[in-house]
Amino acid sequence: MEIVLAKRAGFCFGVKRATQMAFEAADKGGATFTLGPIIHSPQVVQKLEGMGVKVLKTLENLNDGTIIIRSHGVTSEELEEAARKELEIVDATCPFVKKAQEHVKRLSQTGYDVVVVGDADHPEVQGIVSYAEGKVFVVGSWEEAARLPKMKKVGIVAQTTQSFExxxxxxxxxxxxxxxxxxxxxICDATAVRQEEAKSLAREVDCMVVIGGYNSANTKRLAEVCTELQPRTHQIETAQELDPAWFVGVNRVGVTAGASTPKWLIDEVIDRIAALDVEKKD
Amino acid sequence: MEIVLAKRAGFCFGVKRATQMAFEAADKGGATFTLGPIIHSPQVVQKLEGMGVKVLKTLENLNDGTIIIRSHGVTSEELEEAARKELEIVDATCPFVKKAQEHVKRLSQTGYDVVVVGDADHPEVQGIVSYAEGKVFVVGSWEEAARLPKMKKVGIVAQTTQSFExxxxxxxxxxxxxxxxxxxxxICDATAVRQEEAKSLAREVDCMVVIGGYNSANTKRLAEVCTELQPRTHQIETAQELDPAWFVGVNRVGVTAGASTPKWLIDEVIDRIAALDVEKKD
Incomplete structure (x- = not known):
């Protein structure tokens, strides 16, 4: 059985950077925390927890130590709270997300009503929106856009993983x-490029394995677009979830991974699929 | 034979304003000129000529007198030349065109490359373009837009009569x-509204008469959209061009007119059609 790994599987630029910053901060020791999960990978979060990095939901009870800002960013209020409490801040916000936050701030300061194209429930969007000082709307679809009021000056930004459509x-x-x-x-094209590559691969194989957190929106979407082209598509978080039955009669298997999936998890999955293949032959 | 006049036939806001300003200037007397035709109506231009207002192609040989700036506007260089020569300037540029000129100026002063959506040969566009102090492109179609280079900051305005598409x-x-x-x-919606009304009318009549200068782009386009729905569509400049043969077997005739067509020309056409009808009956 041939195993084909998509070229752009796994960590995007912002996630790679955030993860490195988090591990460096953990290495330094001391009381270290992240506000929300650093990235949408339970396995990476778990590894950091093993190094003493705790995940907090709010800064309410934190008065001392190092706080790592996750790749998706946080709200301006949370960042201000951390500064006010004189916590040591490791800002691992993806630079592309940071740009969107800055645009929103400047737009609303210069008299624009702001429209953020994205998913209102996503932490990245909640962070971006918080930088608006005037009117701000989150719009997730054409239908929602049609309901926007008339505005004289409109500033528009997008969640970095939105579709261009x-x-x-x-x-x-x-x-x-x-x-x-x-x-x-x-919009950061890493998501679109990863999806396009995954679609090409899904067309050429008998089975697709998509690796990534079940809480990762981009992984979920990646699995969806693959399923449309290859019904034998399976999303997993770790190699342990692989089922030998998936590979019966399969000659080529494609593997891809979401933006928050670390290389070590991808390697484990590939090794395990190869091992299953050997067992099959024996 | 019923004659139905479209509600928005004739002068738009900018043309009405420019014509009034030109006639007022002519009434004052003295050496009075326009730079290019004041509006795209040879009949209005002729009337003004009868009052002593001459049409100039350039300011080259003019050193004294009143210069009326036409509704479509002129280039910034021409306006500066008129000021330098201390001519009396009656600026009849349509306020909507003026806005487009001002946006272009401010955009290029603040670091934007400018794209003007419009017809490069049209005097309005040539005027607007002249206000750019940096890079500027005129784009008339999707194909031309596709050939635009990558730009970091792009400012876009449109010729006021462009289609939204x-x-x-x-x-x-x-x-x-x-x-x-x-x-x-x-984009000024007067053109679109006039076209939509003309289309509705063209569907309900047996014959359409479109009045307006042969040098008027919006009149030409108006005749085109009517012809698509009613092949018995005729463009004329004056009542003298009406041909009785057009109305044989016609029960309802629709009349509309371009943005540069004065009311008196429309009235003459309607009177003449009514007279032809009486002759038919006699």
């Missing part, structure tokens, strides 16, 4: 309503 | 190329 529809809807629109295309 | 395609093309885009939707 979604951004496009929102921009056109605002354009139709007249006035001035100012758009910062803050 | 065209603006939309250019915006999406620039959005796809990434970076920041800032769009001022400078």
């Amino acid at each position: 979604n951004l496009k529809h929102v921009v056109l809807e605002c354009l139709m309503k007249g006035g001035e629109i100012r758009v910062f295309n803050t | 065209n603006l939309k395609h250019v915006v999406l093309e620039c959005l796809m190329k990434g970076g920041e885009i800032r769009v001022f939707n400078t």
Whole structure:
């Protein structure tokens, strides 16, 4: 059985950077915390916990130590709270997310109503939105965009993992309503490129394995687009979940992974699939 | 034979304003000139000529007198030349065109490359473009937009009579190329509203008469959209061009007129059609 790994499987730039910063902070020792999971990988979070890094939901009861800001970013209020408490801040916010936050801040300071194209429940979006000082709307679909009020000056940014299609529809809807629109295309193409590669691979194999956290939106979406092309697609978090039955009659298996999936998990999965193949032959 | 006049036939806001300003200037007397035709109506231009207002192609040989700036606007260089020569300036530039000029100036002063969506040969566009102090591109179609280079900061405005479809395609093309885009939707909906009304009317009549200058782009387009729905569509400049043969077997005739067509020309056409009808009956 041939195992083909997608070229862009796993960590994107921002996640890689955040993870490195977190492990470096953990290595230094001392009371170290993250506000929310550092990235959407329970296995990475667990490894950091093993090194003494605790995940907090709020800063309410924290008055001392190092706080690591996760790759998705946090709200401006949370960052201010950390500064006010004089915590040591390791800001691992993805630089692309940071840019979106800064654009929103500057847009609303210069008189623009702000539209954030994204999923209102996603922590990245909640962080970005918090930087608006005036009116701000989160729009997840064309239908929602159609319900936007008329605005004289509209500033638009996107959640970094949004599809271009979604951004496009929102921009056109605002354009139709007249006035001035100012758009910062803050979409990071890592997500789109990973999906396109996964789709090509899914077409060429008999089975697809998608590795990544069940709490990771981009992994879930990756599994969905693969399933459309290859119904024998399985999402897993770790190698332990692999089922030998999936590979019966399979000649080529494709492997890809979400943006928060570390290399070691990918390697374990590939090794385990190869081992299953040997067992099959024996 | 019933004659139905479209509600929005004739002068738009900017043309009405420019014509009034020109006639007022002519009434004052003295050496009075326009730079290019004041509006795209040979009949209005002729009337003004009868009052002593001459049309100039350039300011080269003019050193004294009053210069009326036409509704479509002129280039910034021409306006500066008029000021330098201390001519009396009556600026009849349509306020919507003026806004587009001002946006272009401010955009290029603040570091944006500028894209003007419009027809490069049209005097309005040539005027707008002249206000750019940096890079500027005129884009008339999606195909031309696709050939635009990648730009970090793009400012987009439109010729006031452009279709929204065209603006939309250019915006999406620039959005796809990434970076920041800032769009001022400078399209004046008078053109679109006039066209929509003419289309409704063309569907309900047996014959359409479209009145307006042969040098008027919006009149030409108006005749085109009517012809698509009613092949018995005729464009004329004056009542003298009406041909009785057009109305044989016609029960309802629709009349509309371009943005530069004065009311007196429309009235003459309606009177003449009514007279032809009486002759038919006699």
